[in-house]
Amino acid sequence: MNAESARQLIPLYRPGKQMDPRVIKAVRFAEADPTLRDELEWQMEFDDEIVEVIHCIRPPENLRQKLDELSGVAADANGRGRVRLFNPAVLSAIFGVLLFAGFLVYLKMESAKDFPGRNWAVSLLQINDRMTGAELEMTKLPAGDLADNMMLRGFDRFTLPAELATQPAVGWSVFRHSGNKVAQVAIDRNSLIVFVFRASDFGVYPDKAKGWKVFEHERWVAAATERDGLCTLISFRGDTAAMERFLQSIKP
Amino acid sequence: MSPAPISKTTLAEFYRFALLLTGNIRSAEQVMADTLRDVGEQLGELRHEGNRQAWLAARIRERCLRENSGGGQPAPRLLRDDEADGILRIEAFIVAQHISTLPEPDRSALALFYTDLFTDAEIAKVLKVSVDELGQMLSRARQQLAEAMQPSA
Numbered sequence: 001m002n003a004e005s006a007r008q009l010i011p012l013y014r015p016g017k018q019m020d021p022r023v024i025k026a027v028r029f030a031e032a033d034p035t036l037r038d039e040l041e042w043q044m045e046f047d048d049e050i051v052e053v054i055h056c057i058r059p060p061e062n063l064r065q066k067l068d069e070l071s072g073v074a075a076d077a078n079g080r081g082r083v084r085l086f087n088p089a090v091l092s093a094i095f096g097v098l099l100f101a102g103f104l105v106y107l108k109m110e111s112a113k114d115f116p117g118r119n120w121a122v123s124l125l126q127i128n129d130r131m132t133g134a135e136l137e138m139t140k141l142p143a144g145d146l147a148d149n150m151m152l153r154g155f156d157r158f159t160l161p162a163e164l165a166t167q168p169a170v171g172w173s174v175f176r177h178s179g180n181k182v183a184q185v186a187i188d189r190n191s192l193i194v195f196v197f198r199a200s201d202f203g204v205y206p207d208k209a210k211g212w213k214v215f216e217h218e219r220w221v222a223a224a225t226e227r228d229g230l231c232t233l234i235s236f237r238g239d240t241a242a243m244e245r246f247l248q249s250i251k252p
Numbered sequence: 253m254s255p256a257p258i259s260k261t262t263l264a265e266f267y268r269f270a271l272l273l274t275g276n277i278r279s280a281e282q283v284m285a286d287t288l289r290d291v292g293e294q295l296g297e298l299r300h301e302g303n304r305q306a307w308l309a310a311r312i313r314e315r316c317l318r319e320n321s322g323g324g325q326p327a328p329r330l331l332r333d334d335e336a337d338g339i340l341r342i343e344a345f346i347v348a349q350h351i352s353t354l355p356e357p358d359r360s361a362l363a364l365f366y367t368d369l370f371t372d373a374e375i376a377k378v379l380k381v382s383v384d385e386l387g388q389m390l391s392r393a394r395q396q397l398a399e400a401m402q403p404s405a
Binding site for chain 1: 259260261262263264265267268271272281284285288343344345347348365366367368371372373383384386387388390391394397398
């Protein structure tokens with residue numbers, strides 16, 4: 001790696017995102033080079049400002065409904081006055097729509113096995129793979145006592161489920177994911193990584209009635225629960241059986 | 253497993269992407285509506301979440317570029333009539349307008365980079381370029397955006 005190749009890769013740097021290993025090398029190189037370091041710092045500050053501003057763009061509250069309406073209007077406008085219901089082509093289309101509707105019902109039944117926002121929960125797990133530990137502030141406090149630290153970093157009303165609150169933490173941080181604040185706590189036991197975020201920010205809603213929703217992703221096992229609008233996602237390397245043993249062990 | 257429905261958050265990111273490319277709300281909403289109508293027709297072919305999102309991004313981009321190619325009607329409604337919550341919102345739409353005037357493909361590269369949908373490699377795939385080329389596009393686009401946002405003397 002030299003200055004020129006590092007300069008070409010630095011524009012791809014996004015802290016907290018999955019990156020090409022060459023980009024990480026380039027950033028390390030840049031941190032040791034005064035000129036590149038300045039460029040990197042400018043880029044990071046610029047990106048932070050832009051991303052923060054862009055995430056203030058909020059879609060209309062009823063976006064999906066509005067899109068459906070717009071889509072319907074367009075289809076109507078295109079088809080008005082030309083459609084004959086008993087035209088074989090139209091009948092085929094209706095049959096196709098019915099088949100498609102059946103397929104949608106099937107998809108819905110399948111998706112019921114999961115929970116809303118699972119893909120965002122998985123995207124947080126992917127952060128675990130990129131963590132070096134340097135992102136975390138060290139602490140010896142019980143995990144549930146980190147509310148003040150979190151608040152000072154912009155995450156208000158941090159709380160943990162009672163069964164986790166007494167676990168001794170070893171590190172913590174607050175970062176932005178998709179423009180939304182996420183609190184993160186590392187717990188020594190099981191090398192547990194905990195993410196806490198507003199469920200509405202990501203639309204992550206594990207079934208409240210079932211307590212913890214356990215799922216696996218690659219080498220990680222995770223469990224998610226939503227209480228009072230806050231979603232807690234705990235994760236460690238292992239499998240579902242290990243997570244279920246862990247959850248059993250912390251039951252109050 | 254079958255694909256999960258598009259989440260509200262993902263939909264919001266696509267909406268931001270469309271707004272950054274078109275620079276105006278009406279076009280962004282229309283592009284989203286047209287594209288999602290197509291998703292309904294082609295859903296069966298898009299079984300994997302990653303492919304599905306990449307496909308959506310590519311379709312939204314195509315439509316946004318078509319919207320923009322008409323020319324002559326830049327950003328008719330930067331602010332929503334029904335909302336007025338502060339300076340940041342105004343800044344957001346100013347940024348969107350600036351990004352929407354960047355040349356292609358740098359504009360799409362930056363818009364995808366700043367929305368939270370894809371990794372660098374995935375963005376490169378959507379734009380059909382190499383990761384190294386994507387780096388060059390992002391570098392150029394940032395510089396142009398920074399210059400455009402400089403207050404005029």
